[in-house]
Amino acid sequence: MTAAATAGENGEFLIVTGMSGAGRTTAANALEDLGWYVVDNLPPQILAPLLDLTDMGGANLPKVAAVVDVRGRSLLDDFPGVASALRSRGSSVKVLFLDASDDVLVRRFESVRRPHPLQADGTLLDGIRTERSRLAPVREAADLLIDTSQLNIHQLATQVSDMFSDEDAARHRLTILSFGFKYGLPTDVDLVADMRFLPNPFWNDELRGLTGQDEQVRDYVLSREGAAEFLDAYAAALQPVLAGYQRENKSHSTVAIGCTGGKHRSVAMAEELARRLSGTPGVALNVKHRDLGRE
Incomplete structure (x- = not known):
């Protein structure tokens, strides 16, 4: 049995979240390659309607992944409650949290020369620490955790594929x-x-x-x-x-x-x-x- 357990006729619903720079895009691309329907930058409040559509889609939407991140700003504060409500409906809902150490995240942002989304007028490290504090409850509520500090994009994609591909599926x-x-x-x-x-x-x-x-x-x-x-x-x-x-x-x-x-x-x-x-x-x-x- 893979990490994404089968949920009978409702299919599988995965929420991908985590620290900015930890590899959410790489994970989303790997899931798409496995045949998942991936929705990016989704506000947590839209997760329930998306799950409704997934249930109605049946075999047409057997595996759906929603990427939720700090770009949602204050909307992310509702995430733990939303995730708990989704799980209570009996659907196969799992949360994957991607993390990395502060020094690794700083190097990754510096390599692409982009500011952190929560950096504002502070430093990169200020933005990372603010995000880590805001995401602490989300991390605590996650079913699956991948620390990407020592992984390159290929290794991360391989790990995601190993976790979510069918046992007999061709890679x-x-x-x-x-x-x-x-x-x-x-x-x-x-x-x-x-x-x-x-x-x-x-x-x-x-x-x-x-x-x-x-x-x-x-x-x-x-x-x-x-x-x-x-x-x-x-x-x-x-x-x-x-x-x-x-x-x-x-x-x-x-x-x-x-x-x-x-x-x-x-x-x-x-x-x-x-x-x-x-x-x-x-x-x-x-x-x-x-x-x-x-x-």
């Missing part, structure tokens, strides 16, 4: 894309592999009119010298890459597999590579053939 989506070099390199890809080291079935009269999705072509390509060795080595090389992408919270990547026309070798090798990578923990696979329908 990275890998697209394996076949293509033909004669039609140009695909854009927006992370890795490219060239299958033109293998004999081209195009020069075989019996295979020319078929594609890499046909058994005859697939068997021909995979049986050529070097094909199995490449697949073994490339699949093994991608395993630490995919694991690293997940640690760095990179949610999507594309591996392009090319041959001359994108019809035979690249198609067969892309599908076999996908087969070998299936079952990789945390990875959902998608195979696309960009140039398969071209003449």
Whole structure:
């Protein structure tokens, strides 16, 4: 069971709050990547109507997160009472509080050269201490606490993903894309592999009119010298890459597999590579053939 427990038919409702500079935006983005509907800068008094909409939305709004912060000024004073009232309704309402030490928050504000929202005519530290005092009851009422003092944005996003993703949900989506070099390199890809080291079935009269999705072509390509060795080595090389992408919270990547026309070798090798990578923990696979329908 994850930290965000399932709430039956009402879904999940998460309130994200905490110190300015502690990572609320990063946490909100991570939740969006997990499929949550995120509402930012919401006054606490609007939480109850939002929860009503969530309940009415049913399956259309199964997971909703509301970001509440000090920009609400005096409105935040009502937060503990609002949170308690929401919990009393029997809905799955949880509060996530993000915190960090004063010295870390000062460095973060200085690095972006922005004043603290409660700084006024004082120093950064004055603003941070004022906010910490005002948020003390909110922190006390929180269900979940993350101290981000020692976390970078990628580590924080990963921690949020670990806390709120479904146990079996994929954390990275890998697209394996076949293509033909004669039609140009695909854009927006992370890795490219060239299958033109293998004999081209195009020069075989019996295979020319078929594609890499046909058994005859697939068997021909995979049986050529070097094909199995490449697949073994490339699949093994991608395993630490995919694991690293997940640690760095990179949610999507594309591996392009090319041959001359994108019809035979690249198609067969892309599908076999996908087969070998299936079952990789945390990875959902998608195979696309960009140039398969071209003449």
